[in-house]
Amino acid sequence: MIVDVALGSRSYPIHIAPELLTSAAPLLGPLAPRGRLAVVTDTRVAALHLPAFAQSLAAAGLAVDEIVVPAGEASKDWATLAQVSERLLSLGVERGDVVVALGGGVIGDLVGFAAAILRRGCGFVQVPTTLLAQVDSSVGGKTAINTASGKNLVGAFHQPRLVLVDPRVLATLPERELRAGYAEVVKYGLIDDADFFDWCEANAAAVLAGDPAALTRAIATSCRAKARVVAADERETGDIRALLNLGHTFGHAYEAEAGYSDTLLHGEAVALGMALAFDVSAARGLCPAEDAARVRAHLLAAGFRLSPAEFGIAASPATLIHHMRQDKKMQAGTLPFILARGIGKAFVARDVPLAAIEAFLGTVR
Ligand SMILES: NC(=O)c1ccc[n+]([C@@H]2O[C@H](COP(=O)([O-])OP(=O)(O)OC[C@H]3O[C@@H](n4cnc5c(N)ncnc54)[C@H](O)[C@@H]3O)[C@@H](O)[C@H]2O)c1
Numbered sequence: 302m303i304v305d306v307a308l309g310s311r312s313y314p315i316h317i318a319p320e321l322l323t324s325a326a327p328l329l330g331p332l333a334p335r336g337r338l339a340v341v342t343d344t345r346v347a348a349l350h351l352p353a354f355a356q357s358l359a360a361a362g363l364a365v366d367e368i369v370v371p372a373g374e375a376s377k378d379w380a381t382l383a384q385v386s387e388r389l390l391s392l393g394v395e396r397g398d399v400v401v402a403l404g405g406g407v408i409g410d411l412v413g414f415a416a417a418i419l420r421r422g423c424g425f426v427q428v429p430t431t432l433l434a435q436v437d438s439s440v441g442g443k444t445a446i447n448t449a450s451g452k453n454l455v456g457a458f459h460q461p462r463l464v465l466v467d468p469r470v471l472a473t474l475p476e477r478e479l480r481a482g483y484a485e486v487v488k489y490g491l492i493d494d495a496d497f498f499d500w501c502e503a504n505a506a507a508v509l510a511g512d513p514a515a516l517t518r519a520i521a522t523s524c525r526a527k528a529r530v531v532a533a534d535e536r537e538t539g540d541i542r543a544l545l546n547l548g549h550t551f552g553h554a555y556e557a558e559a560g561y562s563d564t565l566l567h568g569e570a571v572a573l574g575m576a577l578a579f580d581v582s583a584a585r586g587l588c589p590a591e592d593a594a595r596v597r598a599h600l601l602a603a604g605f606r607l608s609p610a611e612f613g614i615a616a617s618p619a620t621l622i623h624h625m626r627q628d629k630k631m632q633a634g635t636l637p638f639i640l641a642r643g644i645g646k647a648f649v650a651r652d653v654p655l656a657a658i659e660a661f662l663g664t665v666r
């Protein structure tokens with residue numbers, strides 16, 4: 302299956318197919334004019350999937366240079382960016398080459414940014430290996446590292462040349478990581494595709510059990526949705542791409558409170574945040590209460606914990622608002638909140654005072 306991201310001269314295809322990890326040579330060969338490919342991955346993915354990937358490329362006559370960084374969010378930093386960049390330069394990677402990012406969102410963001418600045422910009426290919434990366438971070442060209450001032454604060458828009466999604470690699474992903482990625486899948490239904498949310502209700506169990514057909518359908522629908530949004534609003538200058546932040550403003554506040562640690566994974570925070578976004582929409586009379594209840598029921602059925610206390614987080618509303626104030630999107634003292642008029646009817650609300658959100662959070666503690 303192929304989903305196109307239509308961005309004029311920066312357009313690229315997303316290929317989705319089982320076993321693609323070991324049959325990628327015909328797609329990668331034409332992007333490797335020197336017959337060599339640098340593959341950057343993390344220690345965990347290197348142990349699980351790099352040998353099969355590299356062997357399949359070598360068998361097709363492509364030489365592979367491997368660069369392995371420690372697994373985990375900490376690798377999205379200046380030091381690792383410098384190491385990866387210097388290594389790519391010492392390997393002689395040229396502007397006309399592509400660098401392959403094999404891993405989750407951490408590797409995609411780090412390698413995408415390295416490619417954006419290497420020799421003022423070389424190509425890169427995303428080979429996402431987490432569900433979150435397959436349905437979200439590998440598509441759209443946002444790349445970044447974290448700094449002492451916060452997450453994703455230094456980066457660039459740099460689109461990949463190609464995205465290769467093999468749902469089979471998710472077989473080795475811990476269930477908690479798979480579920481976290483599933484939050485972003487549900488998000489696309491909640492934003493503007495009520496039929497897909499119906500499908501999620503009927504098929505979440507199959508997706509979370511790793512059923513290949515269900516996973517492929519969930520990934521393809523998500524990639525089509527993300528591709529549409531990115532094509533319409535590549536640099537998030539309008540409201541369209543902002544809708545992808547459904548659940549994220551609340552979620553980021555809880556993630557900040559948890560110190561961006563494994564206590565609360567990003568997708569888990571997004572699930573929490575989406576339930577709150579629908580609750581606040583219902584409380585403001587914007588959305589039927591039944592829809593908010595349905596969202597909460599589905600997320601619970603999918604195994605999400607929807608109370609911060611279940612993650613050991615006991616932040617007061619004032620503390621959460623404090624975290625929200627650090628958001629990159631703060632403008633004139635308030636934040637755009639993604640609210641909903643119902644399932645599949647999300648919209649950007651720019652007129653919600655932070656004080657109203659604080660009062661709402663006080664009622665749901
Ligand atoms: N650029 C974007 O648009 C965008 C969007 C959303 C998130 N992000 C970023 O993505 C990052 C989170 O991504 P993530 O959740 O994929 O985290 P991650 O890359 O850290 O992967 C999670 C864990 O799973 C392991 N892993 C990866 N693939 C595996 C596999 N197939 N089997 C077993 N283990 C595997 C990794 O080694 C890691 O330990 C964050 O840094 C976030 O900021 C970026």
Ligand SMILES: [Zn+2]
Nearest residue numbers: 485549567571
């Ligand atoms: Zn997200």
